[in-house]
Structure formats: structure tokens, C-alpha cells
Amino acid sequence: MMADLNAETRNRISESTIRRLSLYFRALSFLEGDEHETVSSKELAKSEKLTPAQVRKDLSFFGSFGTRGLGYPVTELRDKIARILGIDRVWRVALIGVGNIGSALVSYKEFIKQGFHIVKLFDNDQRKIGSNHKGIIVSDIKDLVKELKDDSIEIVVIAVPATVAQYLVDDVVKAGVKAILNFAPLNLRVPDDVHVRNENMAMELEYLSFAMVNDHPPRRPK
Amino acid sequence: MMADLNAETRNRISESTIRRLSLYFRALSFLEGDEHETVSSKELAKSEKLTPAQVRKDLSFFGSFGTRGLGYPVTELRDKIARILGIDRVWRVALIGVGNIGSALVSYKEFIKQGFHIVKLFDNDQRKIGSNHKGIIVSDIKDLVKELKDDSIEIVVIAVPATVAQYLVDDVVKAGVKAILNFAPLNLRVPDDVHVRNENMAMELEYLSFAMVNDHPPRRPK
DNA sequence: ATCTTCTTGTGAAGCATTTCACATAGGTTC
DNA sequence: GAACCTATGTGAAATGCTTCACAAGAAGAT
Numbered sequence: 001m002m003a004d005l006n007a008e009t010r011n012r013i014s015e016s017t018i019r020r021l022s023l024y025f026r027a028l029s030f031l032e033g034d035e036h037e038t039v040s041s042k043e044l045a046k047s048e049k050l051t052p053a054q055v056r057k058d059l060s061f062f063g064s065f066g067t068r069g070l071g072y073p074v075t076e077l078r079d080k081i082a083r084i085l086g087i088d089r090v091w092r093v094a095l096i097g098v099g100n101i102g103s104a105l106v107s108y109k110e111f112i113k114q115g116f117h118i119v120k121l122f123d124n125d126q127r128k129i130g131s132n133h134k135g136i137i138v139s140d141i142k143d144l145v146k147e148l149k150d151d152s153i154e155i156v157v158i159a160v161p162a163t164v165a166q167y168l169v170d171d172v173v174k175a176g177v178k179a180i181l182n183f184a185p186l187n188l189r190v191p192d193d194v195h196v197r198n199e200n201m202a203m204e205l206e207y208l209s210f211a212m213v214n215d216h217p218p219r220r221p222k
Numbered sequence: 223m224m225a226d227l228n229a230e231t232r233n234r235i236s237e238s239t240i241r242r243l244s245l246y247f248r249a250l251s252f253l254e255g256d257e258h259e260t261v262s263s264k265e266l267a268k269s270e271k272l273t274p275a276q277v278r279k280d281l282s283f284f285g286s287f288g289t290r291g292l293g294y295p296v297t298e299l300r301d302k303i304a305r306i307l308g309i310d311r312v313w314r315v316a317l318i319g320v321g322n323i324g325s326a327l328v329s330y331k332e333f334i335k336q337g338f339h340i341v342k343l344f345d346n347d348q349r350k351i352g353s354n355h356k357g358i359i360v361s362d363i364k365d366l367v368k369e370l371k372d373d374s375i376e377i378v379v380i381a382v383p384a385t386v387a388q389y390l391v392d393d394v395v396k397a398g399v400k401a402i403l404n405f406a407p408l409n410l411r412v413p414d415d416v417h418v419r420n421e422n423m424a425m426e427l428e429y430l431s432f433a434m435v436n437d438h439p440p441r442r443p444k
Numbered sequence: 445a446t447c448t449t450c451t452t453g454t455g456a457a458g459c460a461t462t463t464c465a466c467a468t469a470g471g472t473t474c
Numbered sequence: 475g476a477a478c479c480t481a482t483g484t485g486a487a488a489t490g491c492t493t494c495a496c497a498a499g500a501a502g503a504t
Contacts, residue, residue, distance in 0.1 A: 014491070018432050022425045026407060040451065048409055053493050060453055068452040068499045085428050086435030104326035110407055110424040155430055179430040185248060185332055187270055195433045197426040202332040203244045204419040206307050208377055208401040210240050211417045213308030236461070262481060275463055282483055290469045290482045
């Protein structure tokens with residue numbers, strides 16, 4: 001049992017549930033290597049420090065994937081989550097900004113593994129334009145709109161300084177791209193139908209700092 | 223008015239509030255450059271796509287920083303948030319794994335800006351050990367526990383493959399480090415008094431993927 | 445075939461977070 | 475110095491998310 005979601009249902013699904021789906025996917029991928037045929041919500045929960053009820057509830061939003069008394073079939077569930085997350089296909093990704101972070105991302109294996117293929121690189125630095133990174137030639141940022149369109153890019157990763165990010169994003173939007181992963185430390189303005197996710201690495205360190213200074217206990221399920 | 227928090231209060235503060243504090247801090251840092259002397263909760267909210275009530279509530283957990291009818295003094299509030307987050311000081315950070323991501327982080331300016339100083343690098347690759355990255359000599363991972371202690375490292379960043387991360391973390395814990403920022407895609411096991419934050423870049427892409435496939439509308443305050 | 449055991453799927457309860465709404469107070473103007 | 479304007483600070487309401495608790499279903503044992 002597993003239908004495509006209607007608009008009603010989709011909007012009810014919280015961000016946290018989606019993020020946990022990613023965790024389940026990862027955990028199941030690990031288990032697949034093992035001899036495990038099935039996995040219970042209890043085991044799955046333990047490996048990601050969640051509660052079994054949470055796992056079952058999350059999955060139940062999308063269908064009934066388990067067998068009572070037995071648990072969930074590992075490979076099947078993994079595939080179904082992949083389908084729900086939309087990572088059962090290849091996404092064409094462009095990366096803007098081939099600096100420190102940009103270069104690291106080009107070689108980041110987790111992206112490829114999950115179907116996110118960086119097929120295009122952009123920079124404004126003449127010394128970088130034309131150079132080859134992992135088989136991809138760096139394009140001139142001037143041709144951004146045209147090249148994003150011509151190459152049917154679906155997702156753009158922004159890895160440039162905050163000062164220029166908004167200008168570039170305006171062009172990215174012009175090119176019709178609907179999804180942006182932003183590493184620049186600022187809040188991008190985009191139209192309502194464009195999805196933006198921010199990756200703010202300093203923020204996580206700040207959380208650690210807060211936790212230590214205030215002796216904030218890590219939250220854990222009982 | 224601004225007291226140090228007692229245990230009662232601290233535990234009531236949610237993770238989301240802390241994360242937003244980081245956002246406020248960043249927004250205020252921007253405003254400081256401008257001619258702005260004060261900022262209202264409304265303006266602050268707008269720049270981070272939140273509601274004014276949220277901003278006021280978040281701040282109110284820590285004290286009364288504003289002036290009715292006027293707003294918040296930009297520089298003062300920025301400093302107070304820095305104090306709350308514990309980034310009004312320098313943190314000694316070690317980075318394990320000088321690969322793609324590790325190298326990028328060594329040069330990441332946002333870390334330095336906020337007081338996170340990477341003062342130590344570790345790797346297990348003989349070709350990297352002894353080499354110089356931005357003035358820091360890469361140490362042998364074998365000496366991890368001793369060197370973390372000797373250098374009074376407070377935060378460790380894990381940027382190694384998932385397969386070896388847990389072993390290293392066990393040593394990091396042995397060395398008495400209480401805060402870990404983890405880039406490896408797995409859930410680390412640590413004692414209750416050790417803080418771990420996970421930075422999972424693929425997860426954000428998965429969210430974008432889900433949003434596009436399911437036409438999930440971005441959530442925005444009205 | 446029935447009984448036992450195990451674990452799912454899910455309403456309902458409990459808890460947490462966000463938003464509302466307004467009393468309150470500082471600043472400004474006349 | 476009174477009246478007006480503006481924006482904070484905060485209980486209370488509303489919303490959202492997590493956990494509980496149990497009926498129900500499936501497999502294996504007797």
C-alpha cells in the first residue's frame with residue numbers, strides 16, 4: 001500500500017519528518033550490507049537515537065510498509081523511502097563558486113551516491129574559468145542564465161561569498177531553477193515557488209558553544 | 223536586565239530558539255555596518271523570514287533587551303547574543319581528517335570570525351602528516367588523545383569517512399573533549415555528557431528533492 | 445487449528461512551540 | 475506635561491509534534 005500523496009496530505013508532513021526519512025534511508029542502506037532481511041521500528045529508532053513510535057508514525061504518513069510481528073523489509077523500505085524523497089533518479093546540479101567549499105563539494109561522494117550529479121561549475125575568477133575539476137570545465141559566471149537553461153539544471157548550489165550571493169541567485173531564479181542549496185551566510189530572497197535550504201556550518205558550532213557555556217543537556221529520547 | 227541562566231530555565235530553551243539566535247546574531251552583524259542604531263522585532267523578523275512575535279519571544283527567554291516604542295539597540299543586542307551563545311571568546315578547535323571537506327574548513331572564514339579557531343589538524347595519511355595547511359602542521363592520528371589533551375582542545379570537528387569515525391570519536395571522548403561537530407554520515411555513539419552536532423549536506427539536498435517531487439510548498443510566515 | 449508472541453499502525457493524550465493580543469512603557473511632539 | 479505614537483514583553487490561545495497505549499495482524503510453535 002503506497003499511493004502518491006495528494007495536496008492535503010503533503011502539506012501536513014513536517015520538515016522534521018522529512019529529515020528523519022533521510023536518516024532512515026541512511027540507516028537502511030547500512031543494514032542492507034549486513035545479513036538483515038527485516039528491521040523493527042525499535043532497531044531503526046535505536047540506530048538514529050529516536051523512539052520506535054516516532055519511526056512508525058513517520059512511515060505511516062506515507063503508507064504501511066511493515067509486517068506486524070516481523071518489522072520492515074530492509075531493501076524494500078529503503079527503496080520506498082528513496083522514491084518518497086525523490087532520490088530514485090538523477091538530479092542535475094550546478095555549483096556556483098569553485099572556492100574552498102565549492103571544490104570540496106565537487107568531490108563529495110555522498111552527493112553522487114544519492115543521485116545528485118554536479119554537471120556544471122561556475123566562477124567569476126579568470127584563473128579558474130576553463131580549468132578542469134573532476135572532469136568538469138569551469139564556466140564563466142557571465143553565461144549563467146543561458147547555461148543553466150541549456151543544460152536543464154534542476155538544483156543549484158551556492159558556494160560564493162555572501163556579498164555576491166543575492167545577485168547570482170536572482171539570475172538563477174531567472175533561469176527557472178526551483179531549488180537552491182545555499183552555503184552563503186545570509187538569507188536569500190526568492191519567489192514563493194523556489195525552494196531554498198541553507199547550510200550554515202558556523203551555526204552548528206554556535207550551538208555547541210551555547211551548549212557548553214550553558215551546560216545545556218543534549219536531548220535524548222528516554 | 224540580563225542574568226545568567228539557572229538550570230530550570232536553560233532546559234526550557236529549545237533547540238530552535240538557539241538556532242534562531244544564531245540568525246539574529248548574523249543579521250545584527252550586517253546591520254551594524256549600516257547606519258542603524260536600533261532595529262525592531264519586525265525588521266529583524268523580516269530579514270530572517272520569521273514573525274516579530276517569534277523574535278521577541280526568543281529574546282525574552284534571556285532578558286529584556288529592547289526599548290518599547292524604539293526597538294533593540296543593534297550593537298548591544300549583538301554583543302548580548304554573542305555572550306549567550308558563548309561566542310564572545312575563542313574556542314580551541316581540532317579538525318580530524320584533512321581531505322576535501324577538512325581542507326575547505328581550515329580556510330573557512332566564518333569559523334574564525336565567530337571565535338572558532340582551528341589550531342590542530344590530524345590525519346592518518348603519511349603523505350599529509352607533517353604538511354602545512356594555513357600555518358598548521360598536520361599531526362599523526364596516532365597521537366590523537368595525547369595531543370588533544372596537551373593542547374586543551376575544546377571542540378573537535380570530524381571530517382573522515384564514516385567507516386573510521388566511531389573509532390576516532392571514542393578516542394576524542396577519552397581525551398575529555400565534550401563537543402563534536404560531525405561531518406561523517408553516521409550517528410556517533412558518545413556518553414551523555416558529550417555534545418554532538420551532525421552536519422549532513424546530502425540531507426539538505428534530499429529535502430530539496432522531496433520538495434520538488436512532491437510539490438511541497440516552502441513554509442513561510444504569513 | 446489454536447495459542448502465543450511479536451511488532452505494526454494509529455487514534456488519542458500529552459507536551460512543546462508558535463502566534464495572538466494587549467497592557468505597558470519609552471520617546472516625541474505640541 | 476499631557477497626549478500620541480510606537481514597539482516591547484508576555485500570559486493565554488492556538489497550533490503542531492511526539493509519545494502513549496492498545497487493537498489488530500502475521501508468523502511460528504504446540
